[in-house]
Amino acid sequence: MHPATSPTSGVSAEQAHRTPLPRRRLLRRFVAAAVAVPLLLGGAVACGSDDEAGSDGKVELSIFWWGGDARNQLTQQALELYTKKNPDVTFKTTWQANQGYFDKLATLTAGGNPPDIFQIDDNFLAEYASRNTTLDLNEYKDGGKLDVSKFPESLWQYGVVDGKLAGLAAGENTQGLVYNRTLLTENGLPEPTTGQSWEEHVAWAEQVSKKTKVPGTMDPSADYKAFWVWLRQQGKDLYSGNDLGFTAEDVTRWFELWKGARDRGATPTADVIHEGNATDITKQLVVTGKAGTSWVWVNQMPELKKNTNDELGVVAYPGDPSAQWARASMYWSVFRGGKHKDVAVDVLNFLVNDPEAVKLLGTDRGLPSNLDLRRAVSAEIDDPAMKQSIEVETKLAETFGASPQVPIKGHSKVRAELIKAAEEAQYGRLTPAQAAEQFFTACKSAIA
Structure with a gap:
């Protein structure tokens, strides 16, 4: 119930409505001054x-x-x-x-x-x-x-x-799919390559899961970097001018892609995915042995390597690599x-x-x-x-496309809301379409 109409608030509805106004005016003046x-x-x-x-x-x-x-x-x-x-x-x-x-x-x-x-x-x-x-x-x-x-x-x-x-x-930095090369070599499995489609990546990860009992890939549905690259490969973008560059339907397709991967056993369970979403670079699943890949920034390779004795490899994210760009770190x-x-x-x-x-x-x-x-x-x-890291980034630079626009105000909130919505889908609390609608609505509010 709204405080202005609460019977237990101890003040009248009129008082409850009027009292905060000076404080709000003061805050507005402070914000205006900060901008001016x-x-x-x-x-x-x-x-x-x-x-x-x-x-x-x-x-x-x-x-x-x-x-x-x-x-x-x-x-x-x-x-x-x-x-x-x-x-x-x-x-x-x-x-x-x-x-x-x-x-x-x-x-x-x-x-x-x-x-x-x-x-x-x-x-x-x-x-x-x-x-x-x-x-x-x-x-x-x-x-x-x-x-x-x-x-x-x-x-x-x-x-x-x-x-x-x-x-x-x-x-400079760019997105990189880091994988456990030692795990693949010991089990006679192929390494992922730049240019594989998203569907091919999921199929590869399913194969890794079956052969090694280690989930083939971290589920990146909560990772804005992966979502952004995927959008650009669909002819969309994260932002367009002062608005979003995608629709709720685009988000639904993204969440459905990864629901399918989870259903096939290509990814870890929701609890482990959450761990990957919440931990810092030193505890990403590719170095804790809980997934065959992690979705990171290429320059984070040295920090990852410090936390595992296994050999690591890195390629571009799946799909057309020209969707990636030379990002200013x-x-x-x-x-x-x-x-x-x-x-x-x-x-x-x-x-x-x-x-x-x-x-x-x-x-x-x-x-x-x-x-x-x-x-x-x-x-x-x-x-x-x-x-x-330098060799990989230099190689990827040969395929970089044009850069997108710099994220607009509210970007940090958009990133946080993607994690929340994706985890609702990962845990099965919402369908991909429902989670997508939640995310899209929250994004609209964040950039308003």
Whole structure:
């Protein structure tokens, strides 16, 4: 029962209706201010002169990123190298773990004090770009100050939002189907190959299940990466403009594909599938021995390999591999209202194109975006699993298609809702059609 009409609330319906209004007005004003501040700052600075150094010619840039201790140390070293080559430029650095990073970035932006340079991912790039917070890097790219000529084209294009280059790919990643090569070899079974259809993959997984008693494949019906690639192979997409790029009927077909796989014993049981949905990369089913494959990002191969003694292989997701693209593992963006935008862009160019800097940063943020430097980094890597990741991604790059648009606001909620709906179907609590309708309705609400 609604609180305004509850007989046990202790207040009248009129009071219950009226009391929250001031609080709601305050919240609306706060949200409006949070969105308006970057707009006002960007517009105000754009009218003045750019890149005014201090009286002593010195420039200090603030830069903010998330990551662990290793990423912090590597990034600090790369920035120190920039200062060594450009003594008039220094950095005010801030970093933290992923948890709470975007809350802090939102607070800094709303307070009118965003960093000059900040790390961002495709969950939030469109949101910050739509608020006019991010600098359009196109003019620098076209003017030759930001070199993306050695990038896969679909990689730098995956930073474009509404025609503006809002973020520069700090590294590249793509989807990969990782499989247990040792399990297959010991049982005389064929390895999966790039280009197999989804139906062929399910049939292969059923064969693995019967021969080894290990379910052939993790059920990826809750995995947005797999769903997205499958949609693109059907001529659809996850998003289209500011709307969804698929229908409830498309989702039904996706869920029915995997119900059929579960019915044939090609996948684990629902409880084990849930475990795969809920655990981190170190406990994916392909390394815990509970499935013959896992659906991951290619650059996660080294972390997977640390958790198994078995040999692992990796191929593209089933279906036409041109549906996959060079995805930015994360981006560097520049604040549109910063005082030293030209210098900030030069720092971005340095981090992705300077041979010494790229060698320092290695593959911490994904495979180097610059293909020439990626090959150079690969030649010096001793880790076999990382070498394998780079080789596979380089091979897949030959078949990459055009990048999709960057996900729109609400993408994180869409991902979470897919897991919820898929598990309803996996446990048999809803039919594929019912689960699809639940997901589609929730997605509409998430992006509204």
